[in-house]
Amino acid sequence: MSLSTIVYRLRLTPMIAGVSCLIGFAIVLGSGTLQPVQAETRQVNLTLTSGGYANFADLRQQAEAMAADSIQQFFLQNPAADEVSVKITGEHNGTEVPLLFLTVSRSNWKQTPSIQAWARYFSSSEKLLGFIKPQPVGLSIALIDTQYRQALKEQAAYRDD
CATH class of the missing domain: 1.20.5 (Single alpha-helices involved in coiled-coils or other helix-helix interfaces)
Known part of the structure; x- marks a missing residue:
């Protein structure tokens, strides 16, 4: 060769x-x-009735506890799941309003098992569920009208002195 x-x-x-x-x-x-390996994400939707709560802080605390329990149970029952989304809705007199929403991976939940770290809260929920009573509109208009008349009286051009 x-x-x-x-x-x-x-x-x-x-x-x-x-x-x-x-x-x-x-x-x-x-x-x-x-x-x-494909990631498996599931949505968990839960509703919490606001009837027995004296204030919104208690309702929110119960929603957080409910979300934490459901995440823990979900990951225990679904070992193939990598991620879960949880939406907690509050219900009062037939009106349903979102209280919190979160998406968390299994590894992030193991690292930081805190709802506050992952949740997005809805600021208008407290008012929409009736925990904050709206101020009567008529009273506001009357107060503004009184303030406006007082300001007019104090202006030099309006005075008769």
Whole structure:
């Protein structure tokens, strides 16, 4: 064998080995033995009735406890799940209003099992559920009218002195 034939075969051998590996890898992938892991996210929707709570802070605290319990139970019952979304809705006299919403991964929940770290709260919930009573509009208009008349009386152009 000539030197050029030996050099040619040495160059060709790594290329053939590389192609063989790629073909073998493609066959293994095609056979279904290696499958990518897919993240599983589920939505948990819960409703909390506001009837027995004296104030909104107590209702919110119960919603947080309910969310924490549901996350814990969800991850225990669904070992393949990587992420969960939880929405807690408050109900009062037939009106349903979102109280909090969160999405958390299993690893983040293990690291920081705190609802406050992951939750988004809805600021208008307290008012919409009736924990904050709206100020009567008529009283506000009367107060503004009185203040306006007083300001007019104090202006020099209005005075008769």
